[in-house]
Structure formats: C-alpha cells, structure tokens
C-alpha cells in the first residue's frame with residue numbers, strides 16, 4: 001500500500017474508532033502512528049508500553065472493526081511501541097503482557113485533581129513513589145467507593161517506574177491475593193507464591209478489608225508483610241475504612257497497618273468535582289464549557305465514578321446524535337439517570353417502603369433481634385440508604401437502632417454480594433428502588 005494512501009487510511013480508521021467507541025477513546029490517540037500496514041495486518045505505534053497495553057486490552061476489536069469498515073477487508077491489528085515515524089525496516093516490539101503489572105495509562109498524578117479531600121493521600125503517594133520503602137511504610141489509604149484510591153496507587157507505581165524502570169511491582173486486589181494463595185496451596189507450590197511476593201520492591205494490595213474472616217490468608221499476609229517490611233520494601237494498602245475499624249482482622253495486622261501513614265480520602269467538594277469533570281473531558285479530547293462541567297458537578301455528587309459515567313452518557317449522546325455538546329444536550333442526556341439524591345430521598349422513605357414490603361415493624365428493625373426475617377430487611381434498608389442517600393454510615397446506623405458504622409458497612413457488603421449472586425435479591429432490590437423513587 002502506498003505510504004500516502006496508508007497514512008490517509010490510518011487517519012480514517014482512527015476517526016472511525018472515535019465514533020464507534022467514544023467511551024474508550026482518549027486524546028492521546030492523536031499520538032498513535034501507523035507503524036506498518038501490510039498483508040492484512042495493521043501495526044499501530046504507541047507512545048509507550050502502558051498505552052499499547054491499554055489498546056490491546058480495551059480497543060483491539062474496535063480498531064479491527066474500524067479498519068475493516070474503512071478498507072472493506074478483514075484486518076488484524078497489533079499495537080507496538082515503536083518510533084513515532086513509520087519505519088517498516090525497524091523491528092517494532094510487540095506489547096508484552098505476561099506477569100508484568102498492568103498500569104492504567106489514565107491513572108497518573110498528572111490526571112489526578114488535588115483538593116482538600118485528597119491532598120494528604122496525594123502528597124504521600126508522591127513521597128512514596130520518590131523513594132519506595134523509605135518514607136511511609138506501609139502507606140494505607142482508605143475511603144468509600146470511587147474516591148480515587150486505585151487511581152493514586154497506579155500513579156504511585158507509574159512514577160516509581162519512571163524514576164527507576166526496573167522497579168519490581170506487584171499489584172493485586174485482596175481477592176486475587178487470597179485466590180492465588182489458595183491455588184498455590186492446592187497446587188503444592190506455596191514457596192513459589194511466597195518468593196514471588198516477597199521479592200518485589202513495591203507490593204500494592206487493593207481492598208484489604210476482604211481479608212476479614214480468612215484466618216489462613218491473614219496469617220500468610222502477615223508473613224509477607226514482615227518479610228517486605230524488614231527488607232525495606234514498600235507496602236501500599238487500601239481499604240474502605242480505617243485500620244482500627246476493619247472488622248474480623250487480627251490485631252497484629254491492624255497494628256502493622258498503622259506503622260506507616262494512614263490517610264483518609266473524603267468525597268470531593270463541588271469545586272474539586274468541577275475540576276475533575278474538566279480533567280476527564282480533556283483526557284478524552286472533549287471540549288466542554290464551564291457551564292456543562294458545573295452542571296454535571298452539581299447533579300452528580302455521590303462518587304467520582306458516577307461523575308465520569310455522566311460525562312460518558314453526554315459524550316455518547318453527542319456522538320450518536322451528531323450534535324455538539326451543549327448544556328441542553330447535557331440536560332437531555334442525563335435526564336433520569338441523574339443521582340437519586342436529587343429527589344431528596346430520605347432514610348425514612350426507604351424504611352417505610354422496606355417495612356411494607358417485608359411486613360415488619362420499624363421497632364423490629366431498630367431492635368436487637370437477629371432473626372433472618374428481621375435482619376435481612378434491616379440490612380436491605382442500610383444498603384438502600386447507602387446507595388440512594390448521601391447519609392454517612394453513622395447516620396444510617398443511627399436510624400436503625402443506633403448501630404455502628406462497621407455494622408452498616410458489613411450489611412452493605414453482604415447485600416452487594418447477594419445482589420451479584422442471587423437473581424431473587426436483584427429483583428427485590430430493583431422493585432424496592434422503583435417504589436422508593438416513585439415516592
């Protein structure tokens with residue numbers, strides 16, 4: 001294919017990808033280059049390995065689809081990390097997946113908006129990335145869902161790698177840690193598992209609260225922690241609550257979690273939310289006015305993931321209707337999806353609907369009774385209140401017989417699990433939410 005033609009075709013393919021998959025498109029797609037287009041194989045050069053990995057994991061099929069629609073032929077797509085200019089004679093390197101830690105290219109310090117809600121967490125992650133193992137060890141970040149804990153962990157690892165490319169990093173969710181541990185026991189290769197985790201420079205474990213009630217995993221983690229700590233290797237942990245509030249986790253672990261720095265992350269203020277919407281829009285190559293960013297930040301308050309979701313809906317609506325993003329379009333696009341908090345749902349509304357549905361009395365929910373017929377509606381109330389109002393765990397517990405926030409958190413986790421695995425529970429929750437929203 002002649003050079004000129006291929007370049008033009010490549011531009012059209014990228015344009016098509018933007019249309020087909022606005023959600024995963026990023027502004028840095030402008031930096032992609034055509035490495036080679038030959039024999040039905042399109043090789044795309046990416047600025048760095050993380051971005052190439054993102055494309056391979058997230059966008060491979062949409063690039064194939066776009067290439068096929070532009071050329072009319074079946075096209076395979078490969079992402080490479082190569083020189084920016086197309087140089088067919090230069091051997092490009094195919095992205096290596098393997099056991100390499102997969103860092104998300106969006107989750108960098110540069111893309112993180114700092115406000116009073118996360119300033120300490122941000123500063124401590126920078127400090128740790130500058131000198132892993134030597135400043136705050138362990139670094140323990142906690143906060144409720146979608147406040148940027150994972151983002152900061154990735155940013156810390158990106159930065160540590162930028163400074164020292166050979167930094168060995170292991171990044172696991174706590175669930176992965178537990179599953180890997182169990183598999184290692186079953187396969188009789190516990191030693192490999194231990195060696196793998198204990199020979200890293202930085203160990204990151206997300207959602208450490210999942211260790212609760214898993215005595216053997218806690219024991220294993222205790223030894224992993226000690227081995228790394230004694231060798232001045234960095235440990236970074238996140239959880240949904242402070243170490244002292246983690247239910248059913250051994251004291252010796254809790255006390256270790258507090259050895260370094262414990263940072264709380266709070267929900268962002270209005271100003272920080274506006275800045276985050278603007279940052280996210282910019283990342284996607286979107287041009288949105290301040291009025292739209294303010295509109296989204298005003299409507300969506302619950303968590304940052306929801307802010308992004310709102311932006312995605314607006315963007316996708318603009319793409320499909322082929323209209324520019326205006327405040328009117330944003331209003332139309334968000335419609336009913338805007339936070340239920342909008343409708344001023346109260347905990348009493350929720351309790352009213354749930355007590356009706358299960359034919360129980362409020363006094364039962366507030367009592368100490370633990371029978372399933374009372375405990376389940378009580379837990380459902382807590383779960384719905386957590387998701388449909390902005391009340392804190394303490395406030396929710398207060399409405400339900402003065403229960404403490406760990407009880408509320410436990411209830412929310414339990415119902416979330418049931419919702420995932422039990423169709424009947426999903427139906428009940430959907431029905432209850434519908435009735436509550438109707439008022």
Ligand SMILES: Nc1ncnc2c1ncn2[C@@H]1O[C@H](COP(=O)(O)OP(=O)(O)OP(=O)(O)O)[C@@H](O)[C@H]1O
Nearest residue numbers: 111112113144145146147148149150151276304305
């Ligand atoms: N301050 C911020 N600036 C920019 N983006 C942010 C910020 N805080 C959170 N986000 C974005 O919000 C989304 C959710 O963040 P993240 O996954 O890090 O939350 P989390 O606290 O780890 O939540 P969970 O406990 O549910 O895993 C991500 O896309 C992240 O980039």
